[in-house]
Amino acid sequence: MNIGDKVRLLHGKEEGVITKLSSGGQVEIEIEDGFRIPALKSELVLINEAEEAYFDTKPKKTTGFLSSVSKSNESDKEEGVYIAYAPYNDQVHDLLLINNTTKDCLYSLDELQGDNSKNIGAGVVKAKSFTKLGEKMLQEFEQWPPFSIMMVLLNKRLEKQQPVQVRNVKLKASSFFKTMGKAPLLNKDAYFFKLDETVKTLNVSKLNKELNPAPQDIYPAAKVKRPPASVDLHIEKLTDDYDLMSNSEMIQLQMKTFESNLNDAIVSGMDEIVFIHGIGNGVLRKNIHKYLSQLKGIKYFKDSQKTNFGYGATTVKINE
Numbered sequence: 001m002n003i004g005d006k007v008r009l010l011h012g013k014e015e016g017v018i019t020k021l022s023s024g025g026q027v028e029i030e031i032e033d034g035f036r037i038p039a040l041k042s043e044l045v046l047i048n049e050a051e052e053a054y055f056d057t058k059p060k061k062t063t064g065f066l067s068s069v070s071k072s073n074e075s076d077k078e079e080g081v082y083i084a085y086a087p088y089n090d091q092v093h094d095l096l097l098i099n100n101t102t103k104d105c106l107y108s109l110d111e112l113q114g115d116n117s118k119n120i121g122a123g124v125v126k127a128k129s130f131t132k133l134g135e136k137m138l139q140e141f142e143q144w145p146p147f148s149i150m151m152v153l154l155n156k157r158l159e160k161q162q163p164v165q166v167r168n169v170k171l172k173a174s175s176f177f178k179t180m181g182k183a184p185l186l187n188k189d190a191y192f193f194k195l196d197e198t199v200k201t202l203n204v205s206k207l208n209k210e211l212n213p214a215p216q217d218i219y220p221a222a223k224v225k226r227p228p229a230s231v232d233l234h235i236e237k238l239t240d241d242y243d244l245m246s247n248s249e250m251i252q253l254q255m256k257t258f259e260s261n262l263n264d265a266i267v268s269g270m271d272e273i274v275f276i277h278g279i280g281n282g283v284l285r286k287n288i289h290k291y292l293s294q295l296k297g298i299k300y301f302k303d304s305q306k307t308n309f310g311y312g313a314t315t316v317k318i319n320e
Contacts, residue, residue: 003141005017006047007047017177081099083149094132094134097133101127103156108122111145152164231261234276277314278312
């Protein structure tokens with residue numbers, strides 16, 4: 001067994017990706033919701049591609065980090081700037097920046113540690129080419145730092161100025177090891193994902209309206225949005241980019257969604273609303289209950305029966 005292998009617990013339903021190997025047959029696996037659990041090699045069984053294709057009939061959700069991964073005949077056609085980790089041997093991977101566009105790309109790549117950063121590469125990568133930025137040991141995946149990359153496509157003739165794009169990336173094993181495929185321009189398998197975003201066309205009429213709003217737009221009539229009776233706060237339901245978010249960013253988005261829907265429920269006159277937060281490590285549930293305990297206008301709140309939802313939830317009763 002190696003880092004990146006997908007495994008299943010022999011005496012449980014959990015599946016995940018190996019992120020760490022230790023002495024004595026001890027390993028660490030990251031399961032789908034981002035949590036890591038220890039296990040012994042003897043308690044695990046490898047999941048091969050044939051088994052996964054045969055038994056897994058659920059549709060694959062391709063979002064965020066994984067949206068860049070496509071079949072080889074598709075990825076070569078899709079323009080963009082990519083980061084790739086291409087295997088040099090069983091353990092060493094070349095870190096490559098791929099410019100699969102028709103313009104030269106100015107870039108600067110920094111590794112991050114807290115509020116500090118270290119530049120590991122800067123320059124220009126030519127159109128339809130790639131450059132090597134360094135090497136990474138797969139065994140040290142857990143120690144790979146997050147990074148920030150600045151990119152701008154360069155115009156060789158007079159045309160609309162390209163915007164500077166900055167992307168912060170924190171790699172997660174459960175997502176990273178799913179990105180293997182034929183990387184653009186490399187013509188070989190690599191872990192790769194797209195960095196740049198499609199630039200939206202400027203809507204002039206909308207911009208003029210925002211700069212010169214009509215009185216009714218400045219003071220619009222209040223509109224109350226009635227939320228659904230139950231709100232699912234699982235991160236994959238709230239954003240397509242959850243694979244690139246830190247745990248704190250996920251909690252912030254989940255709490256913001258919770259507070260917004262709770263306020264709408266109160267204003268719209270609902271007497272009850274259910275928030276589905278899952279079980280996990282209990283952090284989201286704890287934050288929700290702490291918020292509710294300090295809020296006026298709530299008659300009571302309680303944990304919902306797992307049999308109703310199949311996972312953790314909180315029912316909020318609102319004062320009439």
